[in-house]
Amino acid sequence: MMGQEHISYILKYASLSVDFLCDPNQSSIDTALSLLKQDQPGIKSPTVVSDEKELLEHVYDIDLLVIASPNYMHTPQLLKWGVHDITILVEKPVAVSEKQVLALKAAHPNFRANICVGMEYRFIPAINKLLQLIPSVGTIKKISIRENRYPFLSKIAEWNKDVEKSGDTLVEKCCHFFDLFRLISGQEMTWCVSKVHRGLLWDHYGYDDQEHKEDVIPIIDSAYVLLDFDDNSNTVEKPNKHSTHHSTLGCLELCMFAEGSRHQEEIIVTGMKGRVEAYLPENKVFLYHRPTRLWTDRSKPPPEESFSEVVYDCSDLTQVYEFAADIPTMHSGYHYCSTAIEWKYLIDAIEELKNGNSFVPKVSLDDGIKAVEMGIKSMANISSNAEAELPKIAPITAFSSKSSDNLLDLTHS
Numbered sequence: 001m002m003g004q005e006h007i008s009y010i011l012k013y014a015s016l017s018v019d020f021l022c023d024p025n026q027s028s029i030d031t032a033l034s035l036l037k038q039d040q041p042g043i044k045s046p047t048v049v050s051d052e053k054e055l056l057e058h059v060y061d062i063d064l065l066v067i068a069s070p071n072y073m074h075t076p077q078l079l080k081w082g083v084h085d086i087t088i089l090v091e092k093p094v095a096v097s098e099k100q101v102l103a104l105k106a107a108h109p110n111f112r113a114n115i116c117v118g119m120e121y122r123f124i125p126a127i128n129k130l131l132q133l134i135p136s137v138g139t140i141k142k143i144s145i146r147e148n149r150y151p152f153l154s155k156i157a158e159w160n161k162d163v164e165k166s167g168d169t170l171v172e173k174c175c176h177f178f179d180l181f182r183l184i185s186g187q188e189m190t191w192c193v194s195k196v197h198r199g200l201l202w203d204h205y206g207y208d209d210q211e212h213k214e215d216v217i218p219i220i221d222s223a224y225v226l227l228d229f230d231d232n233s234n235t236v237e238k239p240n241k242h243s244t245h246h247s248t249l250g251c252l253e254l255c256m257f258a259e260g261s262r263h264q265e266e267i268i269v270t271g272m273k274g275r276v277e278a279y280l281p282e283n284k285v286f287l288y289h290r291p292t293r294l295w296t297d298r299s300k301p302p303p304e305e306s307f308s309e310v311v312y313d314c315s316d317l318t319q320v321y322e323f324a325a326d327i328p329t330m331h332s333g334y335h336y337c338s339t340a341i342e343w344k345y346l347i348d349a350i351e352e353l354k355n356g357n358s359f360v361p362k363v364s365l366d367d368g369i370k371a372v373e374m375g376i377k378s379m380a381n382i383s384s385n386a387e388a389e390l391p392k393i394a395p396i397t398a399f400s401s402k403s404s405d406n407l408l409d410l411t412h413s
Contacts, residue, residue: 001155002091002118003068005333007032009343010066011039012328016347018046020062022055025156052077059084064350067091068118070155071172072165075100078365082111087350087359091118093175094368096167098376104369114353116346116361117368121176122183123341125314128321129285130267130278133312134184136287138273143184143250145177146266148258151201152219161205161219169220169256170194171375177252178374179367184269185248187229189374194382196223201257225252225378252378283336285312 003023010016018036023029029048036043049055059081067077067090075095081088094117095101121127134140152160152173159165166172182188199218202208207216227250265280274289291306317324317337323344324330333339345362353359 001153001334003028003066004031004035005339006066006068006089006343007035008039008331008333009329009340011036013343013347016064017043020047020049020055020058022049022052024050026050028156052080056080059086062086064089070159070165071167072096072100072159075104078111078115079103079107082107082113082115085112087114087116087346087353089116089118089346090368092179092368093167093171093372093375094365095372096165096171101369101372101376104365108365111365114349114359114361115365116349117363117365118339118342119176119179119363119368119371120335120338120342121180122363123338123345124280124336125317125320125338126278126280126283126285126312126336127180127267128341129312129314129319130269130276131183132320133276133285133287134269134271136274136289137269137271137276140185140248140269140271142268142270143181143248144253144266144268144270145180145251146253147173147177147264148255148261149264150259151204151221151256158205161207163217163219166219167372167375168379169254170196170223170225170378171372172219173256174223174225174252174254174378175368175371175375178378179363179371180267181227181229181250181252181374182367182370184267185229185250187231187248188370189227189250189377190230190247191228192225192374192378192381194223194225194378196220196379196382204257220254220379221257222255223252223378225254226250227252227374227378280336283314285314286310287312 007018010018021029021032023032029050033045033048036046047058064087065081067074067081067088069077069091071093074090074093078088078090078094095104122131160172178189198220200221202218205218207213207218210216229248229250231247263279263282265278267278269276272290273292274287276288277286278284279286287310289308291302294306295302312319314320317330321341327340327344330337330340342362349359349361
């Protein structure tokens with residue numbers, strides 16, 4: 001699916017051509033070839049191979065490689081191709097396990113390739129507008145990200161419903177959101193705890209049809225993840241000495257059986273001066289500021305006239321991205337035009353490299369690794385339901401006789 005979306009954008013750039021297609025599945029190859037013929041009927045057909053080893057024989061004929069294979073293949077493919085002097089756009093997640101993360105970290109210093117990770121949620125118009133507005137809400141204290149959506153779509157061999165092949169839902173789906181937590185806060189996660197549901201979509205995903213269904217571990221269907229971030233020097237406002245917690249708190253909510261929800265994605269960022277909210281597919285952003293100076297009578301709720309709401313409609317990309325008009329195609333794809341923006345940034349980075357400057361990706365391999373690590377840690381910290389783990393709390397006495405007397409003694413100074 002993502003490979004086909006990437007092809008649809010590649011074809012619109014005169015400087016790019018699809019010279020090779022590699023996929024062991026013939027139906028995927030046929031679909032890709034059909035896309036090429038529809039868009040450019042007279043175009044020379046690319047060389048088609050079904051084996052990555054055969055594609056590697058052409059490495060010196062390849063300037064840009066797009067890796068859009070199943071998740072568990074991303075790390076092995078990066079290890080093979082990363083040692084070559086090419087540019088790579090690799091789909092998320094870059095790894096599916098701690099073992100793969102360690103392998104990438106060990107190999108990364110020796111990579112010659114210029115690597116960009118396909119974390120296109122950063123570029124969704126409403127999310128990017130939210131990022132632009134964050135400085136106006138003051139020091140960030142709370143980040144809430146919610147996705148209410150339909151179950152995973154069917155893919156070849158249903159690899160995306162396999163815990164080991166996909167990395168499980170909090171890596172496969174939520175690495176996007178963990179990346180946004182880092183980007184919004186400007187901080188690294190220091191703690192997390194999760195509560196999840198598994199197996200609610202057992203019938204929907206057809207686990208009963210598998211040969212060894214008794215050994216199947218179903219993927220996560222819904223989750224709450226609470227996160228804490230380090231309190232670094234990015235804070236502009238000095239914390240009050242009486243506050244008990246200075247760092248940013250995060251909450252991720254995911255539901256994979258919520259088709260038809262009004263909002264599929266919601267991102268809410270609350271700072272000490274205000275709040276900014278982004279909603280999809282509405283593609284709108286709402287900005288609010290606290291009425292601190294206008295709220296004079298603190299014995300009453302703040303008056304309605306003291307609140308201001310600014311609404312940004314992000315369906316017009318030129319209101320979010322100054323260069324939107326320069327992009328050769330702006331069809332929405334699967335992610336609200338964000339893949340088109342991703343390609344514009346990637347082409348610009350390649351041009352900078354050609355001009356003798358450094359290749360600076362919008363999403364680096366290090367960014368991709370850290371998002372995966374957050375997903376892995378969130379699954380390692382899944383809280384059990386055991387009541388025995390709850391601490392014993394002694395009953396609280398509201399007032400002692402002495403404190404009660406003092407309260408009733410209205411003459412006491």
